Amino acid sequence: MRPISGSNSNSLKCRLAGSVLCLLGLIPASVVAGAEDAPAAVKNVILMISDGCGYNTWDAASMYQGRWDAGAGKSTQIYDGPGWVKYACSTYPLNTSVAPTGSGVQDKNVIYDPVKAWDRQKGYAWLSETYTDSAAAATALSTGTKTYNNAINWSDQKQPLQPTMSEAAKAAGKSTGVVTSVQWSHATPAGLSNAHNADRDNYVEIANAMLSGGAMDVIMGCGNPDYDNNGVPVKKSKEYKYVGGPKTWKAIEAARATAGGTYQGFRPVSTKAEFEALASGPAPRRVVGTAQAATTLQQARRAAKTEEPGADTPRNANVPSLTTMVRGALNVLDDNPKGLFLLVEGGAVDWAAHSNHARRMIQEQVDFVAAVEAVAAWVEANSSWNETLLVVTSDHETGLIWGPQSDKIPFQPIVDQGPNRIPEMRFNSKTHSNSLLPVYAQGARSSLLSRLVTGDDPVRGPYVDNTGVARLLRHAAGGVPLEAGGSRSSP
Template identity: 45%
Template structure:
């Protein structure tokens, strides 16, 4: 099942949901007044990644043939486009192309977690309506611990793609119920608290919908009663204790942390960006540190996914202040994870990947409606950069990816495609090569020394049922990067 020579004991995937290339730049300009100062900028492997889904249907279409792709010749087409794109000027044909054929977070998360492209809406489901084993399943079957952490509801699309299986991302109650009842993940952290609103204010739930992100009222009552595999935490102090080591963890204790907000850590609160935030919720970095302290108790290692989920929400709203806030929080979380690796593990045994699941907002420079692909304008440290938005939805842009540690070379080997137009972004120093989001799954599996077919066969032989997944595996199980 696992290769004894596998170097990566641990794999940590950090996802800034909905971060277009310009989003990374805007946050760095605000933080440092320049690029190149983030913890991931010094990683050994760096490049770009395509994110398109198999198709844009929201239900299975029962074919393995993909309808979409990424075509650099269409991306960089600077011919003037006539008319408007919703509330945005059409501007250029390249922008029009990037606003079409887009993935949602479910299909993108499933590609990262299973190595298979699928329809929009699918949570570890293929385009024939069948569940797929995801890397969380494989990690647990290899003896490792699993954790998912997010700044939005923990049953949202991205965390769900690594710890659940569902034909529809919108079945939040079903997804969260599976995550709780399976007990598969040793750590689950995020929002969706039924007793708090988006401003962190206490509320009395008035309907079943208030409980949908936590498995429904009955399941949540079982959680609070201690009748599940999980210890429930929700106060900022509890998250902080878990992070600083003062929380007394019992051997094998599993944590379900639901911070005191109905939606996001900070993005959903009232007011403008770059203003004081809620003080009753932890930082994303605090949750990540706490999760690492729990997961690292497993001597066999772990897989952890950490998501800056509300970056996407701010992009949908075209809220420049809030997206910088959210992405700065994500950057600080990456820095905390890097510090943890260097203090408690090593780059010889832990692989860290930093990326996003897709772009959102097509964030460019202030005059990008007339200057094709004008980069975000640097206005100096502590100043909001000059930007313009060109959609309120996801994009088909190539997105950045960085990696460090054992197995990162597999990502470099997978980046065999070349987009000469990336020379427009050469100031980032990421080159012109790109891989596909499905390659990330194969690289993570390879880093951990796991073979999908072998794991599935062992599960079948032991007659272990992984939810409804017995006997299922991704269609492609070889480490082939093309």
């Protein structure tokens, strides 16, 4: 038996003392339980989201990488290893409206239902009609509250939902950041930041809120108006909305061109070399990084004419990888002795799935997995699993991906073709679905996911809800009591 040391020893002593006092009738049992539910905050809380990535997308990338155990029928990725906790996760929204309805009442038809989901005649249709979008999903993961599609931390009753995950972490004294492979004002990074907006498409408002709200220390992604999707400079028809409009962008670039210059307290970076320099050594206190690509790091570049392996166009050479951005973000944020909250999004997995582009989808997921490995390596080299919680999941499934004949054989498994070959699969949709997703957790408080189970699926097993994941994150980051089970509707 390992000796108990450090904070674990102190925690045990407190619980034992509380139990004795409870037995003596000097304090109520509820106080002892509350003390266990609200221990000191976890130092580092990291959430990684592969946007649009359902079970079969995770598996397809693992098969392509040769990280697939055919005998066991499961992947052998880092998050399948010892120490990781795994559950399924439901993601349904409050309703499928794209604007506030004013009611705040949960639409019962969209609540995940295993019977409806796995119906061999009507399952695909129900899953395709009741899904969340990335904005509502990010809001649920950030605030623990369900809302309508399109909302960025905004309620169905037209009120801001507070605090967001970044706002809560900042209130706990932590440094905060969001990193994505798509535009940094896009739905997922916006939802996990300090932004509040009734419409995810209000990019100018959202970008400026992220920059000026005081809650963010690192903002990284794409959306650079000076470059196209191939990393080629553009002179006309520039799109400034993702970076706060032309005035904001010109101020950001002016600060970047000045030695030690800042905009709203952020040191701007843009070139690949600037991102790489952030990954080690002394770092600025706050950074806004806009890679030299219009919408995505890689996914939206010129497409190849064939899906065959090795036939794709060369990758953009002037942008950092998602892994490089993550390493830079961690190097900036980890100077805070009170810790950090970081959101990392592989945002273009979803974009490729919307296009039913299997090869690009797998490429993006492989890049995301590399970022997960980089975060785990950072934890082991610079922190520890005793003081860090890492949660890896998705926001929704995109594409209704199943086997090659799944239009005729519902829910047919995808078929492994070996390393470096695209598995046999079929896209049954070009949009999202209400399918369950995997959620993986490692480190401090990860075992508490078991207390947030809301149902048992006949195929995926026990599942939590995305609002439950939010409660775990909030509990870890701020030391607030963990609420067990259920989901909250928009107030």
